Amino acid sequence: MAAGGGATPAEAMRGAKGISSVIVVVIAIVTFVAGLGIGAVFLAPPPAPRTVTTLFLGTNTPFPPFEFRNSTTDNLEGFDVELIQTIITRAGYTQYQWTDFRDFQPLLTAVGAGRIDIGIGAITMNGDTGATRNASLSFSNPYFLSNQGILKNAGDSTPYCAAANCTVAELNSTSLIIGVQAITTSEFWVEDNLPAVTGASHLKIYPDVTQVLQNLQNHVVDIVVIDKPAAVGIASRNAAFVVGGTIVTNELYGFAVAKGDPLGLVPKINAQLAAMKQDGTYNTILNKWF
Known part of the structure; x- marks a missing residue:
């Protein structure tokens, strides 16, 4: 039905004046910003914090005994x-x-971007590697101390390390071809300590552990440098490989979250980790897998 004629109600006039005032203010702001030469700026309220009902956890398998898939059920263990x-x-x-x-x-990228709430994967949090990772990640208190290790084929009788602990001099040889997983402390240790092994002909870098092991078994590489507990875990599950020695690096593993811990998870993780060490739960889990 069409509206009748007559004077505009006072309430409508007040509303119109209010709208006009807002328009004037917006125009003034845009004009001022344009005068500074930085273009239009639109002010938006900060996003509301996410209500956490489900935690998104990320890992990278296989890396036994830390994370791997059960061969029967395919469940993460x-x-x-x-x-x-x-x-x-x-x-x-x-x-x-x-x-x-x-x-x-x-x-690591997904954790840093907030797409994964907690990164779990024997992630080193100290040393030069830890310092680099701390630029985009925050960490819990450390939960495990580790070293690097040497993995070789079971049929290989070459004594790459004369004693239990390998030396740089023993491994820094142009006669060696070493395999590592990309963007890990294993890769970084070789690059930082074994100049004779740098270069594509002597250092083979693979995106995942499965490819590393395939190339070791196929004799594309002579040995693999990998976290020592993982070397032990792999050798215990696959008779094709044996541990050839230890490289002392004293690495600390931590659980990773996005930089600044936007969900406030680190204090909760730390509190429960401390409580589990106190009440024996941590040692029970540790002894189960090691």
């Missing part, structure tokens, strides 16, 4: 897996969803 699931359950999070990244770097 391992020390890291059981430890973090116990921690977050005790912290009150009953729902979580795992993503298994094929490569290690995409896992």
